[in-house]
Amino acid sequence: MTTTTDERPPATDERRASWLREHSELGVSVLLFLIGVLVLTDALTMTVDIAQRGPVGPKTVPLVVGTGLLVVAVLLAIDVLRGGRGESEGGEDVDLSEPGDWRTVLLLAGVFLAFAVLIGPVGFPVSGALLFWGAAYALGSRHLHRDPLIAAGLSLLTYVVFNNLLGVPLPGGPLMGVL
Numbered sequence: 001m002t003t004t005t006d007e008r009p010p011a012t013d014e015r016r017a018s019w020l021r022e023h024s025e026l027g028v029s030v031l032l033f034l035i036g037v038l039v040l041t042d043a044l045t046m047t048v049d050i051a052q053r054g055p056v057g058p059k060t061v062p063l064v065v066g067t068g069l070l071v072v073a074v075l076l077a078i079d080v081l082r083g084g085r086g087e088s089e090g091g092e093d094v095d096l097s098e099p100g101d102w103r104t105v106l107l108l109a110g111v112f113l114a115f116a117v118l119i120g121p122v123g124f125p126v127s128g129a130l131l132f133w134g135a136a137y138a139l140g141s142r143h144l145h146r147d148p149l150i151a152a153g154l155s156l157l158t159y160v161v162f163n164n165l166l167g168v169p170l171p172g173g174p175l176m177g178v179l
Contacts, residue, residue, distance in 0.1 A: 022085075023080050023081070025076065025080045025085070026077060026080050026081075028076065029073045029074075029076040029077040029080065030073070032069050032070075032072055032073035032076065033069070033070060033073035033074070033077075035069055036066045036067070036068075036069030036070040036073060037066075037070070038066075039062055039065055039066035039069060040062070040063065040066035040067065040070070042062065043059050043062035043063050043066055044059075044063075046058065046059055046062070104138055104139065104140075107134070107137070107138035108134075108135060108138045108139075110134075111130070111131055111134035111135055111138060112131070114127075114130060114131075114134070115127050115128070115130065115131040115134075118130065119171055120171060121173065122173045122174065123170075123171045123172045123173020123174065123175055123176065124155070124158075124159050124170040124171055124172065124173070125152075125155050125156055125159045125172065125173070125175050126155075126173060126174075126175070127173075128151075128154075128155030128158060128159065129148070129151045129152040129154075129155040129156075130151075131151075131155075132150070132151035132154050132155055133147050133148050133151035133152075136150075136151065159172070
């Protein structure tokens, strides 16, 4: 019986799967490397409209972070290929035999997506309040009278601190003239 070049003995496939399982941390290394390349590309293509004084400008921090990500990715890959392994998570108070709580994850993802969509049209105070209240609800708080009030207060406080005290303009939406 002859085998073609496309067919591999099962032992080769099993060895490859075993090698990939033993070196799964390389996936983290690849992810860090890709993020580093993205950050560096974005930093190098950034246009600077303000007059820069001194050696530190708006490109400096992204360049340092991107370079750091690349260095960590390469060092992690070298460590993994030399046999280094991360310790398995023991799960202090987590039952690792239970499945993940996808309902909470999906609720939080929906809340963040709604915040991103609503921040432009309704402004930060309203969308922030919905974000804070939605996150509290998704994480298990069921105080339906108290939570929206705390979320609104926290959102307004955040808006005032960033907009008025720190000078970082946040979209005010319809409340722009009121606040």
